[in-house]
Amino acid sequence: MVLDITDEVAVASAVTELGVIDILVNSAGIVGPNQPLWEISTADWDQTFAVNVRGTFQLCRAVIPGMRERGWGRIVNFASMAGKDGNANLSAYSASKAAVIAMTKSLGKELATSGVLVNVIAPAVIDTPMNAATAPDVLARLTSLIPMHRIGRPEEVAELVAWLTSDKCSFSTGAVYDISGGRATY
Template sequence: MSAYAGRFAGRTAIVTGGASGLGKAVATRIVAEGGTVALWDVNADALTAAQAETGAVAVFALDVSDQAQVEAAAAGANAALGRIDILVNSAGITGATAPVHEYPLESWRRVIDINLNGLFYCCRAVVPFMLAGGYGRIANLASVAGKEGNPNASAYSASKAGVIGLTKSLGKELAEKGVIANALTPATFESPILAQLPQSQVDYMRSKIPMGRLGEIDESAAMVCFMVSEECSFTTASTFDTSGGRTTF
């Protein structure tokens, strides 16, 4: 039983990248705390399993880099949920590991399309529903890489820096409209996305964390759930940090 049972009673949420990793952990916690959730993910098979595990009421298989798919899913989620109170943008990929002058063009485009453009499409499609209801909470998953940059991860670092900038702009736009938008900047944590990286890159990122370990999914999930709760009422256009001391700004 969650220590915050009932915190999301009556609230509805969309969680992108919800079939695995942090997205699934957040969705599980929101449901456990009384919320109603729709999961979005590109992996249709994983979505079916995640729905059973999380208790989500609806799932949508889509590629967030496709604006038309996002618009359709937003309308579908609004119909399924009755309204949209919360958006957690967790969908993302790491891309290739290579120096800038050797970085594969297709990988660059795909990372920016999913991590930045896709997140923009999701916010653009969902915010009007929040404005109609006079309430909203948006958590955009960025990264310490967006603050500091990781070598051999230029596309990922650039995309996450873009997420931080977009969130600052969005939060200020909505500051007087009942909709709050913040970003989370976690250091590397244990999740399926690490399988996309060579061990040398994981070891490098661990070495940069003063606590000397990777994060745990539940640590970041707890922070996200605060960010999208009613308790988070006077912080917007900002970043929350779960980095083990790596970034303190």
């Protein structure tokens, strides 16, 4: 299923079509403009927030009622180290991912006694198609911040997602999980 997560009606229709959803992984995202803040157009800023924040919000809002009713659910949102540290020339992306982190922390508290756990992953640079479009100099600079001196692999992130969406994860909600090759130690 292909879904425009910025379209509220499309999100609601997709959730209805899929039926029972016990696990939601919000991994859709865009980098947005790669330029200083003062050069970013309002349209580019808005599009970055529409995908990264509003899309995550709309999907969470659509699936949570059913999860609450069943007394069980797992939501994993994707943010970024940029949402914690900020990255030069990626202010729209950094700000949008900080918003996803804050939304996840709040939602984790709101749902803490419901059986629905919500956590967020803040990866450093991972070898994904999204990062294939990142300017080589920006990618090199971001990789240089990683003490392990390499880009993360998708399967490393997948292992964390598998745990966060399982019954083994039973005492964590509203938490930020860094997977950053040592970049984040706080």
